[in-house]
Amino acid sequence: MNVIANKQIILGVSGSIAAYKAAELARSLSLGGALVDVIMTEAAQRFVGAPTFQALTGRPVLADMWALPEDGVVGHVALGRRADLVVLAPATANTIARIAAGLSDDLLTTTVLATSAPVLCAPAMNPQMYANPATQANIATLRQRGVAVLEPGFGRMAEPQVGLGRMPEPAVIEGHARALLGRAGGPLRGRRVVVSAGGTHEPIDPVRFIGNRASGRMGFALAGAARDGGAQVTLVAGPAALPPPPAVDLVRVETALQMRDAVYAAVEGADLLIMNAAVADFRPAERAERKIKKGDDDEMLLRLVRNPDILAGLAARRDLVKVGFAAETHDLAAYALSKLERKGLDMIIANEAVASIGHDDIEVTLFDAQGAQRLPRQPKEQAAAAILEAIIRRWPARLAPT
Known part of the structure; x- marks a missing residue:
């Protein structure tokens, strides 16, 4: 790559x-x-x-x-x-x-x-x-x-x-x-790739939100690697402080619902989806129109509702190679394999959350129907290239240059 x-x-x-x-x-x-x-x-x-x-x-x-x-x-x-x-x-x-x-x-x-x-x-x-x-x-x-x-x-x-x-x-x-070099001779030339990156912010009021620690770096690196491979890349990114990779189509979103809509629009006619974004599982049931004041109360109750599962909603898309991520704190393989089947994915990439979120390097294991492949700890840019190479090797016919 x-x-x-x-x-x-x-x-x-x-x-x-x-x-x-x-x-x-x-x-x-x-x-x-x-x-x-x-x-x-x-x-x-x-x-x-x-x-x-x-x-x-x-x-x-x-x-x-x-x-x-x-x-x-x-x-x-x-x-x-x-x-x-x-x-x-x-x-x-x-x-x-x-x-x-x-x-x-x-x-x-x-x-x-x-x-x-x-x-x-x-x-x-x-x-x-x-x-x-x-x-x-x-x-x-x-x-x-x-x-x-x-x-x-x-x-x-x-x-x-x-x-x-x-x-x-x-x-x-x-x-x-x-x-330009990728489009001339890259292994993904002529293909369309969608990558999601970063976390989502679920508003509580105009100034507060529920979020997570995802930086977006891994997803941005994946978008850059797909671009280098010659693909036309759409990057759907939640809030992230990183500069996006040049020469990709960037779609900025904030919430899980916005990310769902943007991803579903982007995958029309796409060949590969890599869902790296750390989408919040829940969002506040109601958003206050004004900043909530703490007053004299010692606690505040916040009712949450479940966000839609973006990948599960694409389970019927057999023409689309679908790759997800699983950042876990324990029982990595078990949770990853469960998500692979439950979400109808072609591959899932598992990593230990504490050791990867906010770090410059990452160690991942790739799970698919053929088994598991472990990649050594390495900078996220190098890991992104290795992941794309593994995906291309796994589905050469579906992702061959056109």
Whole structure:
């Protein structure tokens, strides 16, 4: 599921103060196992030195079209031919305009023109330059030609100005890069996956609620792993303080009833549902319209009613691979197997609640009709990839690429 491992990624760096952020992107992609060749424009080298990128990637930085390591007269197009992905970050207004015009007057524009690989563009420029009709027309042209152009961020620029034009954060760019590579060759390409994550908040009054300690990290990691596999991912997330994985469709909910409705809508036409959310079993029978005052009473009685079982309501969906989670404090296997049968699941993933909720790593056991598979304790991002791989192996026909 490491979709960037051994992939040839061209990172084109243009002349912007945001070039320093591209160094972080180069480092992250390289640590992920990608072979990153950095192409710097002449203007980019005025902001960040080439030795910085060479140290982070372990590969020579390229800038001069006439001084390439390839032999022969095709050296200037060899980079584009062998690339699996081209990332332009930061992409200035000038670079975007030159690529839209089809120019090939330096190594970066020549590489883009010569490649058949996906191209990902992360604009970075002054807000007025970004809003200029010429820039917007050039971006529209690139999108019409199949280039994935990200929306820039809003915030304070290098100059004392606030607006739309900041380069997206490196983690966001990498997420979209992984999505493009996954859609090109991932094991879940063409499939639709729905993941639920986080807990639910069941309101008592406008300021209080019943909830649990779920952070949402495991579900977010599963959504990211499915995205890396090439799937179109819908993430239905309860309240969580984590940034969601880029390049997934995010649906925010608060209560169990809202999560039920969102999940049922999302699974229409889906191939796989992973229900990781810690949905509250009960909710207050009534919600006070105003904040409840404690007054002089020493206790307060709260009547609860049962929330619907979201997975049990999908038991009849035989076309949908359904995977649930069981976080237990004792008798892990017994409770997990009971839920597997009672909810009509294809697989259930069991974990010890106290040792996993709020922690960065997790140890899980996968139960299905064929038996149990235990995964060692590992970071939740790695566990998510291992879980997706196990699911794909278990149902290759139902989840094969399309």
